[in-house]
Amino acid sequence: MKIYHNISEFKAVKNAVVTIGTFDGVHLGHRKIIERLKELADECGGETVILTFFPHPRMILHPEDESLKLINTIHEKAALLEQLGIDHLIITPFSRDFSNQSPEAYIRDVLVNTIGTKKIVIGYDHRFGKDRAGNFDDLLKLSTTYGYDVIEIPEQDINDVAVSSTLIREALLNGAIELANNFLGYPFFITGKVGRGDQIGRTIGYPTANIMIEESYKLIPDDGIFSAKVIVRGVSHKGMAYIGSRPTINGITRNIEVNIFDFDTEIYGEEISMQFFNYVRGDVKFDGLEGLKIQLAKDRDDVLALLRDQ
Template sequence: MKIYHNLSDFNKLTNAIVTIGTFDGVHFGHQKIIKQLVAKAKADGGESVILTFFPHPRMIIDPENQDLKMISTINEKAEILKTLGVDHLIITPFTRDFSNQLPEDYIRNILVNTIGTKHIIIGYDHRFGKDRLGDLTDLKAAGLHFGFTVEEIMEQDIHDVAVSSSKIRQALLAGDVSLASDYLGYPFSIFGRVIKGDKIGRTIGFPTANIFVEETYKLIPGDGIYAVTVTMNIKDEEAKSDLTDTPPASNAQSSTFKGMAYIGQRPTINGMTRNIEVNIFDFNQEIYGQDIRMNFLKFLRHDVKFTGLEALTVQLQQDKENTLSYFNSLASE
């Protein structure tokens, strides 16, 4: 898949099969549209093109609203779209000027003159252009003039999937990562860098890697303890994944480990900031500065304040047992 970070970088195609949207999370509903796009491009001997936007349009139109967080970062979105067989991904910088284009200018300048659209697949409620005045009627009329066809994803088809990015965000904020994963079709994940913490976990037998997520717009699940898998590159040839029987090569290879993650302000020690930490099972290497990915599989419990570190340690041991029981149940399925 070729990725373009500006429309000016894209070379006009002779037979572009196009869809447009933010596709946050690339959930089951999105995947239905994208698979239809890819299949149409193959059937027509064309090339599939997704036109998406960054930042999310709502972040520009309503900048005072800081509550909107994204299920996927722009890089995570691109990774998923690549697996679906998309040929071209255009990531258009969304600005006030871009949003103020008249619908007819948007169609002519972008869809026709820049991309070379011959067929467009779009949702029943798609709106575009200044004040969101453009709609399917405008697209179909323009198609007759410019020579492209319009395929509408019917409302019933969308509703049959019974999933939306809003539902997924609500599930994640409530800690229901299992439901979110069902909607997405894959585990929700966080990608970040391991940074130094205060090392309190080491003193009670539960060392944690503190995760810094650079993208401030990335949605973080609700506070609590989660069963997770952790994927990272391991350089030590002695280390190996506890989910596979194959040790990684000495020149660094991706390995996956079981673990339990914590999200919260650490009320037992009167913490002041919200932390993302993970205790990686059967792992004792220094990984400061390492980029890791955490897949959230199951919510275990809410964050609570304990009477002290001793009571916290007892609970963490129980959390670990519950996490291992969860993984054992997966293995027996």
């Protein structure tokens, strides 16, 4: 997959089959659109193109609202789309100027003149242009003028999987990991570098890797203990993850840590990826480290049972 970080970098391709959207989560609903995109490209000997935006439009249009957290970072999203076999990913820097284009200017200048769109696939509720005034009818009306076909994914097709990025975010924030994973079609994951903690876990037999997330907009699930798998140097390991402020030692900052089972390799400074499978329990303050140690032994047993078939 070729990635372009500005639409000006893209050179029009023959028979470009295009879809547009933020695609946060690259979930099962999105995959309905992507499947159709690839089918059409195969039929016409074309190439698939996804036009997405970064930052997320809400971050630019409503900067005062810091509540939006995204399921994927832009790098995670790109990796997921590459796995699905997309040919071209255009990551357009979203700005107020970009959002102020009229629907026709957007179609003419971006979709036709720059990308060379021959077919465009959109969801039933896709909106674009200034004040999100453009819709399927505008694309259809101008298709003859600019020489492209429009394929709409009906509401029923997308609703068959009853999923939205908003629903997945809510599930993750409420600890409903299995529900979120069912909607995503893959385990929710985070990616970050391993930083040095205060190594208290080592003193009670449960050393942890502290995962540092650079992107402040990345959604982090609710506090607690989770069953997890950790990808280190391309190899998957089972483990139990912890998110919280470590109340037993009167911690202040919110940490993301994982105890990787049967693992003693030095990985400080390395990037790892952690997949979440189950919410095991909430964050609890214990009467000292000995009480925490006893509970962690129970948690490990619970996690191993949950991951037995994973």
